[in-house]
Amino acid sequence: xxxxxxxxxxxxxxxxxxxxxxxxxxxxxxxxxxxxxxxxxxxxxxxxxxxxxxxxxxxxxxxxxxxxxxxxxxxxxxxxxxxxxxxxxxxxxxxxxxxxxxxxxxxxxxxxxxxxxxxxxxxxxxxxxxxxxxxxxxxxxxxxxxxxxxxxxxxxxxxxxxxxxxxxxxxxxxxxxxxxxxxxxxxxxxxxxxxxxxxxxxxxxxxxxxxxxxxxxxxxxxxxxxxxxxxxxxxxxxxxxxxxxxxxxxxxxxxxxxxxxxxxxxxxxxxxxxxxxxxxxxxxxxxxxx
Numbered sequence: 001x002x003x004x005x006x007x008x009x010x011x012x013x014x015x016x017x018x019x020x021x022x023x024x025x026x027x028x029x030x031x032x033x034x035x036x037x038x039x040x041x042x043x044x045x046x047x048x049x050x051x052x053x054x055x056x057x058x059x060x061x062x063x064x065x066x067x068x069x070x071x072x073x074x075x076x077x078x079x080x081x082x083x084x085x086x087x088x089x090x091x092x093x094x095x096x097x098x099x100x101x102x103x104x105x106x107x108x109x110x111x112x113x114x115x116x117x118x119x120x121x122x123x124x125x126x127x128x129x130x131x132x133x134x135x136x137x138x139x140x141x142x143x144x145x146x147x148x149x150x151x152x153x154x155x156x157x158x159x160x161x162x163x164x165x166x167x168x169x170x171x172x173x174x175x176x177x178x179x180x181x182x183x184x185x186x187x188x189x190x191x192x193x194x195x196x197x198x199x200x201x202x203x204x205x206x207x208x209x210x211x212x213x214x215x216x217x218x219x220x221x222x223x224x225x226x227x228x229x230x231x232x233x234x235x236x237x238x239x240x241x242x243x244x245x246x247x248x249x250x251x252x253x254x255x256x257x258x259x260x261x262x263x264x265x266x267x268x269x270x271x272x273x274x275x276x277x278x279x280x281x282x283x284x285x286x287x288x289x290x
Contacts, residue, residue: 232245258284
């Protein structure tokens with residue numbers, strides 16, 4: 001998918017997003033994805049999905065009725081062989097240090113717009129909000145941000161989130177810190193759907209992709225994750241692996257950062273909402289190998 005703005009990023013919350021990839025590159029990705037990708041389907045019926053056991057091998061969260069999602073961030077020892085390196089519950093009314101909001105025209109969507117005001121922290125939730133904004137001639141404006149203040153090579157990322165409706169492409173991904181693309185790891189990309197999502201790794205200078213799909217009720221809270229090592233990429237949801245990449249040629253070895261964003265393709269007649277839609281994030285937790 002089209003992710004962060006182009007090179008020469010300004011480390012401030014008001015930097016401008018500039019166009020990134022051209023449309024033909026996206027089409028190549030789609031064609032190659034059909035050839036290389038696969039689909040894996042299993043149902044994730046609700047936020048109260050029964051866990052495989054009382055202890056899952058991957059973090060889900062700690063049951064807490066005071067949390068918006070009913071689950072608080074996982075603990076320091078929730079992932080065997082790893083230590084908790086970062087966790088944020090998005091309390092208060094402003095973004096934590098190290099997060100930067102996108103502002104301007106998204107790459108690959110010349111009729112779209114990111115705006116600072118569409119990223120909001122309130123009541124323990126980070127919200128990315130898509131709506132027709134009168135400040136931008138009533139076009140559909142979206143929200144996006146990156147954890148650009150923290151970049152890593154390898155690690156495990158977990159995001160507890162949900163979406164409130166169909167339309168925009170809601171994405172959780174890892175993106176090159178130096179903004180030289182590929183690689184890219186999309187570990188939860190809805191494509192505007194409410195009943196499924198996908199994962200995609202973009203690799204090589206030709207932008208080959210390896211894509212998988214999983215059924216899920218996206219309006220329910222889920223803990224989405226990716227465990228990225230030198231030898232594998234594991235896609236995780238609610239404590240279980242639903243997809244895995246083991247081909248060494250597909251696995252990035254560059255420094256990446258976490259991005260959360262919404263995209264529309266209204267000019268192409270798809271991924272376009274009909275009413276305001278939000279992507280809500282309760283918390284983020286990240287681990288590094290011990």
